[in-house]
Amino acid sequence: MSFFRQELERLRASGLHRSLRLVEGAQQGRVVVDGREVLLLCSNNYLGLAAHPALQEASVTAVRGFGTGSGAARLVSGNMTLHRQLEERLARFKGTESALLFNSGYTANLGIISALAGRGDSIYSDRLNHASIVDGAILSRAKLLRYQHGDMDGLERLLRSNRGKGRQLIVTDGVFSMDGDLAPLRELVALKREYGALLVVDDAHGTAVLGDGGRGSAEFCGVSAEVDVHMGTLGKGLGSFGAYAACSAEMAEYLQNMARSFIFSTSLPPAVLAASIAAVELVSSPEGRDLRRRLEANTRLFAGMLLESGFDTLGSTTQIVPILVGEARMTMEFSARLLDAGLFVQGIRPPTVPAGRCRLRCTVMATHEAGELVAAAEKITAIGRELGVI
Ligand SMILES: *Cc1c(COP(=O)(O)O)cnc(C)c1O
16 A cells, blocks of 8 residues: 555544535535535635626726736736735725735735744744644744643743744734634733744634724734734635735735745735726725624524523634634544535644634634524534534
């Protein structure tokens, strides 16, 4: 047996093998998965913008006017008027001097973190931070200091013992991607001030969703002006693709010169840029506010029912509603049973979450009907009882 086959068999035997499900048609609240219609409960397209007519129209118009590709990296010949327009719109949206686009959230974290810290510096990272933050920290060659989830005393101990040792960088998810809880941003701001650290907030799941204007977790916590780099993604709540760093003009200029994932990659294409501009516009409009209200109401309804049934939803307060199961095989069986029952919910296993903390990660959308969510919560409860999860 080849090494690769052996590894694949090992993954299968431990319940950690991964395979792809096929979604037919556009990303809506209901989709056809592997040939049958189901309720989509695992997308990050929280407001339903990924299939919104305004974004589609903007994309099509941009293709007609600007073509399909940018042809080069930004610093070569790939800096188009739409890049500038989107960056200006994002800076206005986030209330920062500047914004710099990246090709995805993953590459944004790689580029930002490895540009801000290097050998001899320290990076402080919540244990539940996204994999791309960990990978950025490894790439930077700085010392990576991980603190227990949300443990501000633990973080302060680390900051104290590393005081004066190079540049200090605190990086956190704004909304934790697999738990759905919020980072204690006020406390993080107090600590970053006291210890002279920089604070980077990855708001992949707060952008478009949290705060009065949909500006994210920092707006929600009232600390927007205190965050040094607001990293956000365009492919989740905003329904498009790509990512950005919103920050001071000086910081944007620094990243433009130092972030290797920005420098050495072909820039985002016109269709994507135009959809993103339309998305920011929409999120800032009364329609955006209305969608956020519906998402909030849907979340309250769905999470409330699951809690009432006795599921452990890990303290989530957002549209990400995890159901803790524990072991990998049981989690995947739960997920398979739900798909049979017409609900598409992915099981989450290591290395995405710690061993023994496997879960179903349900996500609610603004475009779900209340009746659909009630029926879904009832089915999840019935199957959870059968499997002995509750
Ligand atoms: C999804 C995600 C990313 C990666 O963003 P992409 O645009 O999908 O590459 C980064 N950070 C967090 C917290 C995420 O959830």
